[in-house]
Amino acid sequence: MTRQLEDTAEPSPIGAGRLAGIDRRSAIDAVRLRIGMAISLGLLKPGERLPDQEDVALGLSVSPITARRALASLAEQGVVVRRRGRAGGTFVADEPPQSVLAELSASPAESQAVNRLVDRRLLFECAVTHYATLNATAEQLDELERLTRDMAESSDWSDYHQADERFHQLVGTASGLGTAVEVYHETLTELYAYFIPYPIELLHKSNCDHVALVAALRAGDVEGAVEVSRKHVDILHRTMFMGLTEGGASSG
Template sequence: MSGDGAPGAESGDVESGDVEAGDVEAGSADRLTRVLRPVRAGNGFEEALEQILQVLRLGLVERGGRLPSERELAGRLGISRVTLREVLKVLADQGLVESRRGRYGGTFVLPGPGAGGGAEAGLRRRIAEVDVEDALRFREVLEVGAAGLCAEDGLTGRSADRLRAALAATRDATPADYRRLDTLLHLTLAELSGSPTLAAQYAAVRASLNDLLDRIPLLVRNLEHSQQQHTALVEAVLEGDADGAREVMREHCAGTASLLRGFLA
């Protein structure tokens, strides 16, 4: 889970290129304050990634410029430096930042793949055709409602077996097959809610979301976190804990929303 310890919990680590906060221009630091804020415990990795992506997308640190030190970023976000390094690794893997060692090292902003090119422009046009916020809100309403209905009705027998089997399939899925099986798990929950209309509406909104999800990277840390939430969700549903099922699903939807906003906003 993303429940991190206090920032600096890994204080025994030696951070290459760690700089004092005073090395960051005052104006830049002020701008970052408007974007970077402590994340919620449930989706620490996803929300931290969303916020730093916002910093990059907004150009709050110029290309070639250096991000604040790991110590400062972890403090602003309220996460451990271990989690922050996982976030920075994702950004490096996407060609958005580069870590340099040495006295004048740190994490530096790169132009990013396809910046300003036709492929990037085409992607932006396709994304603009979808109202991401509306899709995310509608998805949350449907999924939270479905989770509560399933728990309140009390799934037993064949219905409970279907839900357990769908969960097991996601647990054993390869990265290439994960999103398809993740979709089937969520569709199963919607179908078991007892409302054909809800299930049909969810299928439609999930199709739109999958189109968006296919445009962002598949992150191992996020998959592990999602599986923990899936397990907690199924347990709550099968135990008849409607409030617990709704809360887990709400948090799960929020994690996905953070990733999509971060990469696509």
């Protein structure tokens, strides 16, 4: 479902009050940062076409108006270019201004706060996976498997992210942990607000973890399922933006 919130009402994804010590940013500036960092890190290439505006919003978990204003701002600064016509759309500029890209970077405080958020998710992920192995229904397992196929067939980071989010939400629901699932979902939402676009090839590689997790859930292999989930989340310490700036290059 497309979110219809104005950017003035939308919670700021980078700078949320729950993460102490983190820099405060508007929702628009947060989207600008996430796209700018992906370009700086070479995850989005010069000339690469971005998904449609509404798909950018869905892929970055923001409202359409926030995505529109962020892209318009990046276009004004020459980071992206917009072209009309059948082959039109929004594209990464051939030579984005380095001075602008230098401003679109995460601070050390932001990186530290996201690391703490990854640790919080790691604890939740292991718990919900343990109980999902015991409690998941046949219908839920079938839906999880369908979502792995959707991710395998995704052609861009926006489509992949949407299926990835539904996958992990369903694992939480399948655990049957009651109100604790709501807290897990809240943690997912907080963390997804920091993801930046990745090449689809890297995301398809990450999907191998999802496939392995579904197989372990079907087999009732609690230990194996928890280990898959642990590794899947723990790698975020090295592959989200705070690790990528140090030379990493893998999916989140």
